[in-house]
Amino acid sequence: MELTPVKKDPYEEKLQHLTDADIALILAEFRRRFRSADVAAVHTCVRCGLCADACHYYLTNGELEDLPAYKLNLVVGVFKRHFTTAGKLFGRWTGAKKLDAAMVREWVDALFGRCRGCGRCTIKFTTGINIHALIRAARGALAAAGLVPPELQSTVMTAVEQGNNMGIPRQEWLDTVAWIEEELQAETGDPQARIPIDAKGARLLYTVNPREPKFFPLSLLAAAKLFYAAGESWTFSSDYYDVTNYGLYSGDDAHAGLLSDRLVKAREDLGAEVLVLGECGHGFASTRWEAPQWLNKRFPFPVRSVLEVAADYVRAGQISLDPSRNPKPITLHDPCNLVRLGGVIEEQRYLLKKAAANFIEMTPNRQKNYCCGGGGGQLAMTRYAKRRLASGRIKAEQIRKTEAKIVVAPCHNCIDQLTELSREYKLGTEVKTVIEVVADAIVLPRKTSKS
Amino acid sequence: MTLIGLLRILTIASAAFSFAALVFLISHTFAFGRREYLSAPRGYAGNGIIYAFGRGMLEKESVALHRPTFIGGILYHGAIFAGLLYLFWTVLLPKIGPPLWAFRPVLLAGAAVGMSLLIKRAAKPHLRRLSCPDDFFANLFVDVFLVLAFAHTVFPSLEPVLLFVSILLFAYIPLGKIRHCFFFFYTRFVFGLHYGRRGALPGSSREA
Numbered sequence: 001m002e003l004t005p006v007k008k009d010p011y012e013e014k015l016q017h018l019t020d021a022d023i024a025l026i027l028a029e030f031r032r033r034f035r036s037a038d039v040a041a042v043h044t045c046v047r048c049g050l051c052a053d054a055c056h057y058y059l060t061n062g063e064l065e066d067l068p069a070y071k072l073n074l075v076v077g078v079f080k081r082h083f084t085t086a087g088k089l090f091g092r093w094t095g096a097k098k099l100d101a102a103m104v105r106e107w108v109d110a111l112f113g114r115c116r117g118c119g120r121c122t123i124k125f126t127t128g129i130n131i132h133a134l135i136r137a138a139r140g141a142l143a144a145a146g147l148v149p150p151e152l153q154s155t156v157m158t159a160v161e162q163g164n165n166m167g168i169p170r171q172e173w174l175d176t177v178a179w180i181e182e183e184l185q186a187e188t189g190d191p192q193a194r195i196p197i198d199a200k201g202a203r204l205l206y207t208v209n210p211r212e213p214k215f216f217p218l219s220l221l222a223a224a225k226l227f228y229a230a231g232e233s234w235t236f237s238s239d240y241y242d243v244t245n246y247g248l249y250s251g252d253d254a255h256a257g258l259l260s261d262r263l264v265k266a267r268e269d270l271g272a273e274v275l276v277l278g279e280c281g282h283g284f285a286s287t288r289w290e291a292p293q294w295l296n297k298r299f300p301f302p303v304r305s306v307l308e309v310a311a312d313y314v315r316a317g318q319i320s321l322d323p324s325r326n327p328k329p330i331t332l333h334d335p336c337n338l339v340r341l342g343g344v345i346e347e348q349r350y351l352l353k354k355a356a357a358n359f360i361e362m363t364p365n366r367q368k369n370y371c372c373g374g375g376g377g378q379l380a381m382t383r384y385a386k387r388r389l390a391s392g393r394i395k396a397e398q399i400r401k402t403e404a405k406i407v408v409a410p411c412h413n414c415i416d417q418l419t420e421l422s423r424e425y426k427l428g429t430e431v432k433t434v435i436e437v438v439a440d441a442i443v444l445p446r447k448t449s450k451s
Numbered sequence: 452m453t454l455i456g457l458l459r460i461l462t463i464a465s466a467a468f469s470f471a472a473l474v475f476l477i478s479h480t481f482a483f484g485r486r487e488y489l490s491a492p493r494g495y496a497g498n499g500i501i502y503a504f505g506r507g508m509l510e511k512e513s514v515a516l517h518r519p520t521f522i523g524g525i526l527y528h529g530a531i532f533a534g535l536l537y538l539f540w541t542v543l544l545p546k547i548g549p550p551l552w553a554f555r556p557v558l559l560a561g562a563a564v565g566m567s568l569l570i571k572r573a574a575k576p577h578l579r580r581l582s583c584p585d586d587f588f589a590n591l592f593v594d595v596f597l598v599l600a601f602a603h604t605v606f607p608s609l610e611p612v613l614l615f616v617s618i619l620l621f622a623y624i625p626l627g628k629i630r631h632c633f634f635f636f637y638t639r640f641v642f643g644l645h646y647g648r649r650g651a652l653p654g655s656s657r658e659a
Binding site: 035043051070090092125127130291299303308340341346 | 476479483484486510511513516520524577578581582583586588625626635641642643646653655
């Protein structure tokens with residue numbers, strides 16, 4: 001009997017055959033990314049271990065490798081060994097760690113496979129060391145040597161090569177928008193209702209997660225209804241509408257910057273005043289906070305979350321909401337990149353209190369909220385799927401305790417994970433975006449309804 | 452010159468070396484350059500920094516979940532600073548002795564807490580595996596210093612031993628983890644600045 005040869009995983013092959021040049025490349029990129037605040041962090045962690053209770057990986061899995069301080073010390077230990085005098089002189093005495101093939105493997109497992117970059121350990125524990133940022137620096141160093149897990153890297157490259165991370169062809173996007181426009185007209189009863197594409201001079205350029213046209217077109221309809229009801233001047237871009245940026249997760253600043261720059265240029269080409277980011281946690285953190293750093297320039301225009309825009313509409317009386325249209329108990333999940341790391345904390349609460357009859361907060365919430373486990377590229381990196389689902393147990397318990405029937409999350413990565421958690425932990429919950437709930441509650445002007 | 456006189460001079464010299472080495476370490480750290488924030492702020496950085504050093508220190512979940520460790524940590528660090536004050540008082544103002552009644556309980560409590568932290572580090576498997584030799588040594592070194600400082604309040608004849616240990620301790624500070632005594636404050640400052648300008652810390656947002 002002839003045996004079929006086992007197909008080798010090229011990624012494993014690469015990890016097994018790292019060269020000195022690979023190690024040198026990783027170290028050079030690692031060093032390049034450090035600024036004074038990062039170096040100070042190297043000298044700040046005293047390995048007290050109090051960060052253990054911050055991490056949903058550690059709380060659900062309980063392995064030493066899940067401890068935030070352990071992950072941090074893999075990173076700062078390498079910095080100490082290669083870039084500090086004490087680390088060079090005293091080595092392991094001070095926790096310094098040489099970067100070799102074994103350490104690279106450990107970096108990959110711990111930094112890609114055991115960290116979401118949720119920042120909970122930074123905000124609520126320890127001395128305030130930006131642990132997730134240091135872990136991202138190490139991820140970026142691995143990216144320089146082509147060592148990003150291939151599933152995550154392919155998501156980045158799909159966006160780079162095809163304009164969006166789902167690889168949606170331009171015509172399919174335009175067809176979807178045309179279809180949703182018909183739905184908008186039916187929903188509003190207004191044959192003049194439009195979803196503008198490439199409208200020059202529109203006030204807002206709106207961007208979305210490509211999962212919306214691909215799998216959740218009702219999210220597009222909800223946003224269109226919001227803008228319609230508010231009488232907003234807005235547009236999509238036919239080419240660059242993808243708010244996601246998996247370069248944030250791979251650590252690759254060059255590709256991350258390229259993806260962000262497309263949105264910046266699309267806004268410029270269309271002459272929009274404001275770049276509005278759809279409900280995507282990491283997309284918000286990328287474009288609002290990181291993109292100016294990646295592109296090394298200040299943006300001369302505002303970058304806002306659609307939640308901020310929608311909250312403005314309600315405050316200004318541009319839209320009116322009827323909460324009785326959302327009678328089921330609703331709870332809210334706080335996406336880490338939008339809330340804890342992004343600062344958009346109260347807008348979604350303001351909207352839900354206006355749009356839903358029975359809004360229940362999870363405990364803990366806001367900055368203290370637990371990560372759902374879906375971000376950090378975890379949904380893309382299928383090799384870590386079991387860990388991802390296990391780490392979501394805390395979130396599932398949080399949801400169960402609220403007894404809510406609907407979980408709202410202003411982030412499509414979170415929505416995917418929360419949907420899986422609902423199945424895995426038998427929560428029986430429906431998952432929606434904030435704008436979908438708001439759209440359901442919008443009371444359209446009477447004359448428009450009649451027409 | 453007497454032995455005590457020599458040790459006192461060496462103590463001051465060692466402290467000066469420690470300070471100079473720390474300044475060098477700090478300048479080396481700042482040589483890596485400051486990260487210029489290019490995104491438009493959404494919150495007040497100043498409020499974030501105030502939060503980081505105020506409410507933020509008490510609101511940490513690590514405080515709520517590990518209250519004995521938190522209180523012990525404050526006591527320990529307070530005792531270390533008290534120990535240093537006691538040492539310099541002894542060296543620089545030998546004729547005006549320090550108020551022993553004030554130092555004794557602080558130093559004793561600090562030493563006890565320090566030892567308990569050391570035992571905790573050795574006893575908890577994950578904490579032990581997370582630790583490097585410096586973690587144990589630095590803790591032990593400081594505990595010995597506190598014990599000697601306390602013992603000196605009772606037995607003044609122990610001054611040569613206290614000074615000798617102090618000389619070694621000062622020499623060790625820039626080399627090991629005790630250097631966090633400065634970097635903690637800088638890291639906390641950057642934390643407040645970074646998340647304050649994002650409006651992500653309580654009381655820092657411009658929007659809501």
